[in-house]
Amino acid sequence: xxxxxxxxxxxxxxxxxxxxxxxxxxxxxxxxxxxxxxxxxxxxxxxxxxxxxxxxxxxxxxxxxxxxxxxxxxxxxxxxxxxxxxxxxxxxxxxxxxxxxxxxxxxxxxxxxxxxxxxxxxxxxxxxxxxxxxxxxxxxxxxxxxxxxxxxxxxxxxxxxxxxxxxxxxxxxxxxxxxxxxxxxxxxxxxxxxxxxxxxxxxxxxxxxxxxxxxxxxxxxxxxxxxxxxxxxxxxxxxxxxxxxxxxxxxxxxxxxxxxxxxxxxxxxxxxxxxxxxxxxxxxxxxxxxxxxxxxxxxxxxxxxxxxx
Numbered sequence: 001x002x003x004x005x006x007x008x009x010x011x012x013x014x015x016x017x018x019x020x021x022x023x024x025x026x027x028x029x030x031x032x033x034x035x036x037x038x039x040x041x042x043x044x045x046x047x048x049x050x051x052x053x054x055x056x057x058x059x060x061x062x063x064x065x066x067x068x069x070x071x072x073x074x075x076x077x078x079x080x081x082x083x084x085x086x087x088x089x090x091x092x093x094x095x096x097x098x099x100x101x102x103x104x105x106x107x108x109x110x111x112x113x114x115x116x117x118x119x120x121x122x123x124x125x126x127x128x129x130x131x132x133x134x135x136x137x138x139x140x141x142x143x144x145x146x147x148x149x150x151x152x153x154x155x156x157x158x159x160x161x162x163x164x165x166x167x168x169x170x171x172x173x174x175x176x177x178x179x180x181x182x183x184x185x186x187x188x189x190x191x192x193x194x195x196x197x198x199x200x201x202x203x204x205x206x207x208x209x210x211x212x213x214x215x216x217x218x219x220x221x222x223x224x225x226x227x228x229x230x231x232x233x234x235x236x237x238x239x240x241x242x243x244x245x246x247x248x249x250x251x252x253x254x255x256x257x258x259x260x261x262x263x264x265x266x267x268x269x270x271x272x273x274x275x276x277x278x279x280x281x282x283x284x285x286x287x288x289x290x291x292x293x294x295x296x297x298x299x300x301x302x303x304x305x306x307x308x309x
Contacts, residue, residue, distance in 0.1 A: 033182035033208075033209065034046060034049065034182045034183075035049075037183055038183045038184060038202055038203060038204040038208060038229070039183065039184035039185060039200055039201050039202045039203055039204075040200075040201045041119065041125070041184065041185035041186070041199070041200055041201065042182070042184045042185050042200075044115075044118070045119065045185060048111070048115050048119075051111065052108065052111075055104055055107060055108065056104075058104060059100065059101060059104060121186070121188050121196075121197060121198045121199060122197045122199070123199060124165060124167065124199055125199050125201050127163070127164070127165045127201065129164045130164075131164075131165040131199075132147075132149070132160070132161070132164055132167070133147075133148060133149065133166075133167045133169060134146070134147055134158060134166055134168055135147075135148060135168075135169045135170075135171075135277040136158075136170045136171070136179055136190065137171055137172065137173050137190075137277065137280060138170075138172040138173070138174060138177035138179065138190040138212070138216075139172075139173050139174055139257070140174045140175075140216070140217060140259075140260035141212075141217065141218075141219030141220060141222060141223040141261065141262055142155055142156055142223060142225075142261065142264040143155065143158075143179075143212075143223070143225045144257065145157070145158045146249075146272050146276060146277055147239070148272075150239045150242075150243070151270065151271055151272065152239060152242040152243055152245075152268070152269065152272070153270075153272045154242070154266065154267065154269070155264060155265075155266060155268075155269075156224070156225040156226070156264055156265070156267075157225060157226050157228065157268075158210070158225060158227050159228045159229075159230070159235055159238050160202055160227065160228070160229050160235070161229070161230070161231065161234075161235040162202050162203060162204065162205055162229045162230065162231065162232075163201065163202075163203060164201065164202075164232070165200075165201045166200050166201060166202075167197060167199055168188075168197065168198040168199070168200065169195065169196075169197060169277065170188060170189075170190045170195070170197065170198060171190055171191070171192070171193075171194060171195055171196070171277065171280060172190040172191050172192045174192065175192070175216050175217065176189060176190070176191045176192070176214060176216070177189070177190040177191075177212050177214050177216050177223075178190060178212055178213035178214035179196075179198065179210075179212075180210065180211055180212070180213040181200065181208055181227045182208075182209065183208045183209075184200045184201075184202055184227065185198065185200045186198075187213040189214065192284045193281060193283075193284030193285050194281070195281060202227075204229065205229055205230050205231070206228075206229060207226050207227070207228050208226070208227040208228075208229070209224065209227075210224065210227045211224045211225070218262070219260065219262035219263070222262050222263035222264075226266070242268045242270060243270050244270070245268045245269060245270045247267075247268070247269050247270065248269060248270055248271040248272075249269035249270070249271065249272040249273060249276065250271075250273055251273050253269065254273065254276065
């Protein structure tokens with residue numbers, strides 16, 4: 001091998017080593033929420049993701065290995081491969097490249113079927129601790145969390161006790177959106193006039209980033225929230241403090257909150273209007289039934305008193 005070819009080969013190997021090193025360093029020093037689960041559902045989804053990745057690697061790694069080995073073996077500068085112009089096909093090779101993908105697809109089919117039922121977002125999480133309900137409303141461009149039992153509400157901040165199953169009841173009072181806390185579990189769509197559910201449970205204390213996983217307009221980038229998980233006692237103390245908040249979430253207060261706003265700060269309310277969440281859903285159902293062919297509505301409006309009943 002000439003000196004120039006040795007240098008060229010050395011440069012290629014060095015580039016590959018540098019690329020792999022940078023990629024490994026990035027993965028080690030970068031926080032990837034879906035790979036750092038802090039809840040039961042998030043952990044199962046992370047394991048499912050890694051399993052699918054490992055299964056895919058069974059095909060991907062050999063394919064790339066053969067690609068580079070064939071390129072090297074049959075390169076023009078120094079051919080080593082056997083020249084076989086009469087070669088048509090090989091039954092063992094064909095059987096191999098059909099058999100392996102078929103087996104992998106069969107395995108993935110079984111795993112997909114089981115995980116689709118196990119990780120059904122509408123399915124409650126089995127636990128000795130009683131389940132709590134938090135109602136979620138996607139707005140422009142913020143998140144409203146209503147605690148019906150505790151009679152409080154918060155904007156862009158949700159507090160949940162650790163090791164307590166939470167039933168998130170989700171809807172939208174704007175365009176279609178998507179509710180997502182990556183470290184706790186997958187996303188679920190929030191749609192006007194519709195009711196969605198997502199069951200999650202945090203197993204570690206801390207603050208977890210939540211966001212909108214669906215582009216919904218100008219303020220989408222700032223439509224984030226904090227999901228805080230702590231002990232049951234900390235949660236009860238927080239509830240006591242929020243209950244004392246002088247700002248009540250009346251219908252008029254909700255109408256003001258429902259106006260589009262970007263990067264909305266965290267806010268707390270006490271005494272939400274009765275059946276506010278149901279009224280938000282019902283308003284869209286009423287519009288669909290009475291305004292045939294007209295799907296427009298005022299984003300600044302609030303559910304009426306009649307809808308609260």
